Amino acid sequence: MRTWEKNIRKVVPYVPGEQPKKAKMIKLNTNENPYPPTPNAKKVLEEFHTEHLKLYPDPKIEDLTRCISKTYGVKENQVFTGIGSDDVLALAFLTFFNSDDPILFPDITYSFYDVWAELYKIKYKTVALTENFTIDPLDYRQKNGGIIFPNPNAPTGVYESLDTIEEILKENPDSVVIVDEAYIDFAGPSALSLVDRYDHLLVVQTFSKSRSMAGVRIGFAIGNEILISYLNDVKYSFNSYTLNELTIRLGIAALEDKNYFEKRVKQLIHTREWTKSRLKELSFSFPDSQGNFIFASHPSKHAKEIVQELKERNIYVRYFDKPRINNYLRITVGTEEEMEEFIDHLKDILK
Numbered sequence: 001m002r003t004w005e006k007n008i009r010k011v012v013p014y015v016p017g018e019q020p021k022k023a024k025m026i027k028l029n030t031n032e033n034p035y036p037p038t039p040n041a042k043k044v045l046e047e048f049h050t051e052h053l054k055l056y057p058d059p060k061i062e063d064l065t066r067c068i069s070k071t072y073g074v075k076e077n078q079v080f081t082g083i084g085s086d087d088v089l090a091l092a093f094l095t096f097f098n099s100d101d102p103i104l105f106p107d108i109t110y111s112f113y114d115v116w117a118e119l120y121k122i123k124y125k126t127v128a129l130t131e132n133f134t135i136d137p138l139d140y141r142q143k144n145g146g147i148i149f150p151n152p153n154a155p156t157g158v159y160e161s162l163d164t165i166e167e168i169l170k171e172n173p174d175s176v177v178i179v180d181e182a183y184i185d186f187a188g189p190s191a192l193s194l195v196d197r198y199d200h201l202l203v204v205q206t207f208s209k210s211r212s213m214a215g216v217r218i219g220f221a222i223g224n225e226i227l228i229s230y231l232n233d234v235k236y237s238f239n240s241y242t243l244n245e246l247t248i249r250l251g252i253a254a255l256e257d258k259n260y261f262e263k264r265v266k267q268l269i270h271t272r273e274w275t276k277s278r279l280k281e282l283s284f285s286f287p288d289s290q291g292n293f294i295f296a297s298h299p300s301k302h303a304k305e306i307v308q309e310l311k312e313r314n315i316y317v318r319y320f321d322k323p324r325i326n327n328y329l330r331i332t333v334g335t336e337e338e339m340e341e342f343i344d345h346l347k348d349i350l351k
């Protein structure tokens with residue numbers, strides 16, 4: 001080791017799912033939406049002028065923020081917009097988690113949380129999910145410097161009711177509670193309805209999954225205006241220009257095409273339920289996923305082997321070699337045709 005290396009901030013980075021460059025594959029490993037975004041996105045691209053490229057974009061992201069606030073029925077100063085929800089969450093960790101007490105999150109959850117905690121040197125403690133991968137709000141009755149969990153949870157897909165979330169909020173009035181709703185559009189009601197009653201609640205959502213814009217990078221947070229103003233202070237202390245002009249316009253196009261959004265979400269939920277039935281027939285067990293993915297385990301063939309054999313057939317699913325979940329596959333719901341093909345291959349592999 002060189003002597004200067006001792007002063008370097010060393011981190012173990014988050015490992016995103018593989019993005020293989022293959023012409024013919026079935027990609028069910030990173031929870032992207034299999035459908036294209038709103039057709040209006042094409043118009044945005046066609047009408048976009050290179051003049052916009054020479055100027056800095058709007059640091060306040062006002063047009064998109066206004067559109068988000070209208071869509072979700074909140075005030076503009078209750079909305080924070082960032083480069084995907086990963087950016088929003090990373091800034092939220094930096095802004096809200098500054099206590100000497102540990103922050104809390106589930107033992108099985110989005111694997112970026114412990115990475116951000118380590119990066120910022122935030123103390124953290126994981127809270128074990130129940131045997132059925134659900135959250136017991138009583139487990140969050142302990143001293144903490146903040147709480148974060150996804151709803152539905154990733155990679156389990158389990159959706160927690162608003163009663164559970166409200167119980168956690170009531171028990172923890174002195175902590176900021178972040179609910180990461182990356183998959184909420186495929187699930188039940190959003191915690192957004194609680195934002196006006198709990199000023200310590202921050203709800204984070206993304207355009208990456210339900211709006212088919214993982215490549216565009218738009219995420220947002222909604223909360224009490226005081227929370228949002230603290231988040232903005234940190235953003236302006238870090239990078240004022242986050243979303244570029246093209247991204248902003250694409251985001252607005254996605255929000256404005258409500259019909260397309262609703263149609264695609266409905267279609268995806270239908271395919272998810274179809275896939276669940278087929279997986280059940282093949283003896284897989286899984287929590288009742290409410291996301292755009294299914295977290296499944298087979299009684300006789302190990303997940304690691306299934307993943308490998310699928311890969312040989314150019315089908316990609318996600319596997320986590322971690323305690324409690326190392327015999328599960330996380331299968332993103334693709335198009336109807338992709339899922340039919342996937343199930344056929346799975347049948348063949350399990351034969």
Ligand SMILES: *Cc1c(COP(=O)(O)O)cnc(C)c1O
Nearest residue numbers: 084085086110150154182206208
């Ligand atoms: C996908 C995902 C995100 C990040 O999404 P972005 O593409 O950065 O908006 C955040 N949290 C969870 C739980 C996710 O699954």
